[in-house]
Amino acid sequence: MTVLVAYGTTGGSTAEIAGWIAEELSAAGLEVRLLAAGAVDDVAGYDALVLGASMYASGWHADARKFAKRFAGRFADRPVWLFSSGPLDHTADDAGLPPNHQAEMAMRSLQAREHVTFGGRLTAEAHGWLGFVARRMEREGHSGDFRNPERIRAWAREVAAEIALTHRQT
Numbered sequence: 371m372t373v374l375v376a377y378g379t380t381g382g383s384t385a386e387i388a389g390w391i392a393e394e395l396s397a398a399g400l401e402v403r404l405l406a407a408g409a410v411d412d413v414a415g416y417d418a419l420v421l422g423a424s425m426y427a428s429g430w431h432a433d434a435r436k437f438a439k440r441f442a443g444r445f446a447d448r449p450v451w452l453f454s455s456g457p458l459d460h461t462a463d464d465a466g467l468p469p470n471h472q473a474e475m476a477m478r479s480l481q482a483r484e485h486v487t488f489g490g491r492l493t494a495e496a497h498g499w500l501g502f503v504a505r506r507m508e509r510e511g512h513s514g515d516f517r518n519p520e521r522i523r524a525w526a527r528e529v530a531a532e533i534a535l536t537h538r539q540t
């Protein structure tokens with residue numbers, strides 16, 4: 371059983387979330403390939419997919435969006451889970467936020483079973499234009515790391531259990 375964990379990231383925090391998910395799937399005995407969504411050129415050979423994206427301006431990261439377009443319909447017979455990462459507060463943990471429009475479109479293209487939203491991270495250490503925005507947001511009190519590794523890892527363990535169940539049923 372090989373699972374592809376792919377992600378779209380600009381500042382690296384969604385890549386790190388994908389890494390935590392990959393660790394849990396590996397610990398559950400699954401083979402895992404962890405790749406930037408833009409670096410995936412073939413999806414044959416995977417039994418399941420987890421695709422995650424950071425959110426910018428109410429959209430989904432372009433790499434994940436393009437992935438969903440490129441491989442639309444290719445996962446009809448394989449389970450798919452999506453996650454978004456973004457909110458710079460605790461709403462993702464408190465309220466179970468729905469997918470934004472672009473994530474919803476990706477859900478349809480990839481026939482995903484589920485979508486979940488995790489908190490994001492934006493800190494003043496960010497580089498380039500992101501660092502510029504982050505430092506301004508920090509001054510306004512809107513920066514920080516709102517990711518919740520325990521929640522993310524628990525979700526990944528549920529995904530691993532569902533993959534095992536799906537495999538037993540086929």
Ligand SMILES: Cc1cc2nc3c(=O)[nH]c(=O)nc-3n(C[C@H](O)[C@H](O)[C@H](O)COP(=O)(O)O)c2cc1C
Pocket residue numbers: 378379380381382383384385424425426427428429455456457458489490491492500503504
């Ligand atoms: C310019 C800008 C716009 C953003 N827009 C959103 C948004 O619309 N919704 C949201 O939840 N988070 C938004 N965020 C927060 C990012 O999604 C968050 O920092 C995320 O963790 C970044 O992930 P990455 O490091 O993988 O790129 C925005 C951040 C920046 C800098």
